[in-house]
Amino acid sequence: MLHMQLADMEQIMNQAATLKQWKQFSSPKEGHNTYRNRKNSVNQGHPRVICFSSGKGGVGKTSIVTNLAIALSQKGKKVLILDADLGLANVDVMLGLVPKYSIHHLFTGNKELHDILIDGPGGIKLLPASSGIQEMVNLDESEKLFLLNEFDSLQMPLDIMLIDNAAGISDTVMYFNMAAQERVVVLTPEPTSITDAYALIKVLVRTHKVNRFHIIINWVNSKQEAHRVFSQLATVADKFLGILSLNFLGFIPKDAAVPKSVRKQRAAVELFPESRASRKMMELAENILNTEESLTQDGNIKFFWKNLLGI
Ligand SMILES: Nc1ncnc2c1ncn2[C@@H]1O[C@H](COP(=O)(O)OP(=O)(O)OP(=O)(O)O)[C@@H](O)[C@H]1O
Numbered sequence: 001m002l003h004m005q006l007a008d009m010e011q012i013m014n015q016a017a018t019l020k021q022w023k024q025f026s027s028p029k030e031g032h033n034t035y036r037n038r039k040n041s042v043n044q045g046h047p048r049v050i051c052f053s054s055g056k057g058g059v060g061k062t063s064i065v066t067n068l069a070i071a072l073s074q075k076g077k078k079v080l081i082l083d084a085d086l087g088l089a090n091v092d093v094m095l096g097l098v099p100k101y102s103i104h105h106l107f108t109g110n111k112e113l114h115d116i117l118i119d120g121p122g123g124i125k126l127l128p129a130s131s132g133i134q135e136m137v138n139l140d141e142s143e144k145l146f147l148l149n150e151f152d153s154l155q156m157p158l159d160i161m162l163i164d165n166a167a168g169i170s171d172t173v174m175y176f177n178m179a180a181q182e183r184v185v186v187l188t189p190e191p192t193s194i195t196d197a198y199a200l201i202k203v204l205v206r207t208h209k210v211n212r213f214h215i216i217i218n219w220v221n222s223k224q225e226a227h228r229v230f231s232q233l234a235t236v237a238d239k240f241l242g243i244l245s246l247n248f249l250g251f252i253p254k255d256a257a258v259p260k261s262v263r264k265q266r267a268a269v270e271l272f273p274e275s276r277a278s279r280k281m282m283e284l285a286e287n288i289l290n291t292e293e294s295l296t297q298d299g300n301i302k303f304f305w306k307n308l309l310g311i
């Protein structure tokens with residue numbers, strides 16, 4: 001079962017609230033918790049690949065990914081969104097884009113990768129992958145190599161790729177998390193969102209041996225609420241999952257500017273740049289740039305596709 005009983009969780013958290021943990025997690029500074037900082041620099045030839053997931057659906061992944069992509073682009077970065085969600089509220093819909101093709105069309109043989117990529121607002125690029133993902137991971141070896149070559153030959157300056165993943169713990173969600181170099185888990189203060197975020201982290205830790213996560217708390221009423229939610233998650237994860245690093249990347253307040261801009265199919269950072277949510281999105285972008293990427297060497301885009309394809 002995905003859902004942990006809230007009462008159980010509260011009991012566990014009370015037991016686990018030791019002084020040490022309190023010190024460690026009670027007042028996280030956004031983007032400054034357990035990852036070391038790094039200077040802003042263009043990641044020439046070595047783009048960061050960051051996958052956004054959530055246990056529960058509808059917590060704001062797509063809203064955050066689209067706004068962050070534009071915010072990062074405004075800060076001078078070359079950004080690509082990979083839309084990996086089969087759901088309906090996709091990146092293209094949120095940004096008022098109409099992709100003609102998807103990764104699926106690569107397999108039919110008559111389209112190339114650059115036909116599929118589309119230009120988004122604020123200079124970002126979008127790779128609509130939602131249709132075709134299942135085929136992608138089930139290809140035979142020679143098809144995978146062909147695809148890898150396609151990705152590899154794409155001459156495009158790129159600093160950061162953001163992956164908008166589907167909710168839950170399906171195999172496809174795991175593929176993208178495993179292939180990416182960094183992982184963000186998005187959650188809201190809703191109890192089911194917290195327990196489902198924990199469930200997602202648990203699967204990634206236990207089954208896939210991932211132990212570093214960025215955390216974004218969305219839809220909060222106050223900074224204190226965001227810190228409380230992070231603290232709850234961190235306390236339980238610390239108690240039950242052993243050594244892992246949760247980095248509080250930041251929070252986004254509940255703000256009508258977000259759904260308003262979704263309805264207008266524009267990004268909030270462009271339409272309502274002065275809104276509280278947009279200002280926090282800009283801060284999040286800054287925090288990402290100030291956070292050192294994963295220390296593993298397999299962080300470049302080629303490794304990402306290789307990992308994803310399993311070759
Ligand atoms: N901070 C916020 N304040 C108010 N509304 C928000 C906020 N974040 C997201 N929303 C609203 O919540 C709804 C769901 O957001 P979104 O589609 O981004 O979630 P998601 O996690 O991508 O969902 P799914 O799991 O279905 O892909 C949208 O209508 C959006 O406008």
Ligand SMILES: [Mg+2]
Nearest residue numbers: 061062085089
């Ligand atoms: Mg979504």
